[in-house]
Amino acid sequence: MILLKINTWSELLVGAAIGILVVFAALTILVLMFEMVQAILLSSTKRRLLKSGKKKEEIVDVAAYEIVAISMALHLYMNDTHDQESNVMTIKRIERRYSPWSSKIYGLNNTIRK
């Protein structure tokens, strides 16, 4: 499927112009689509919140970095709490039965004791 046969300078320039226009068109449509999705989502969320009894002035958009800061603070707080809680130490005694396996007494290079 050849869209354009390029043999001359003018055909080449037309080709380049079409190319850049198509790239812009594809991304512009994507931009418009997501601006629309964004608007629909925001208005539907607002409507839902208003229905649930919230006042219009109470609905504010929280920035992502604020959410990250709150999450981080909560995470640090939870970790701290955990550290204070676990201060009980348990010492477990493990009995080992005697085994001659790899015992040095049975080594081949026992030196003669004088």
Add this chain to the structure above:
Amino acid sequence: MKDLKYKIGFLLLILAVFAPISLWAQNGSDEVSLVSNSLMKFWNNTSFANFNFKYLIMIFIGIIFIYLGIAKNWEPLLLVPIGFGILVGNVPFTEGYKIGIYETGSVMNILYSGVISGWYPPLIFLGIGSMTDFSTLIANPKLMLLGAAAQLGIFATFIGAYALGFTPEQCGAIGIIGGADGPTAIFLSSRLAPELMGAIAVAAYSYMALVPVIQPPIMKLLTTNKERVIRMKPPRQVTKFEKIAFPVIGLLLTTFISPSAMPLLGMLFFGNLLKESGVTERLAETARFALINTITILLGLTVGASTQADKFLTLNSMLIFGLGAASFVVASGVGVLFAKLMNLFLKEGNKINPLIGSAGVSAVPDAARVSQEVGLHYDKTNHLLMHAMAPNVAGVIGSAVAAGILLSMLS
């Protein structure tokens, strides 16, 4: 001293064995000529006998790549495999023994088939998709236009290459270097100009590694001090629905416009859906680690090995390197200028810091990191990384669309 005695003794022993053999060989009996012929044959098959200074130049370039990757930490995941590949591809050999990358049936040739037939790049895109977070792009969709503007570099180089005498197909393959996207460059050149693929791939990856060197002067040249400290509004929180809808809508819209980009965009958006769906974490994990790492190793090594000196060191390769540099400069500059143009139409408070415009070339995430570093240089508290990621990932989509257009126009 004791060691030296042994070394001398060993040398004398070798002489004692080989001197009679060589004397015997010179006397010329049948058995002797058989030995000398075998030795000569062996010698002719060694790299020393096939040596040419072109290979030495390429080996030197390979060592520089490895050095830059390890010592300077410039895109080491690309430069180290490509650099080593250059060494592998430039060991001189006698043809006909299925050794070289261009000899059908050799191991290197089989590994190279992924590059030639163009199935490595879509798999890399699958991995990129499963790693990429499109949140900032979804939160501020207009930044996508910066990714489109930076693709102007591709078409400027396309025109420039034609002026230098390349065929239209070769121009398309060379132009895509301006997209700053290695896999896309390989994908397109394998279809349009396989004979130039080695040079195009090495140029694309080299300039991607050189993004921190090439871009800052252009960014500083095209912006004022006041513009460099513009603070952008923090992006809003993006819902899970939007994140899941993005790959589906993105795929349908972009591939309906440019179906030839489907292998790249299809894999990119599929990888992203695996990541965002939340129910295919195992698949996303494989795509972002095991799969992309395996393909990067094979791609890097074989692209490096494809730079065999006798096929690579040509005038065309030099021209491609020059055009590649020019296209990078144009792409970065146009991105910055387009951000300034957008600012003319945006209200105060919604303005874009033009430093993120250069991130529209798709070298992810290096170009975004450069915007962040240059921005921090002028204001220690102005973090641009998050905002720069939007044009950066839009650049990936834009360059894939541009590759699709060039493919459908020229193949």
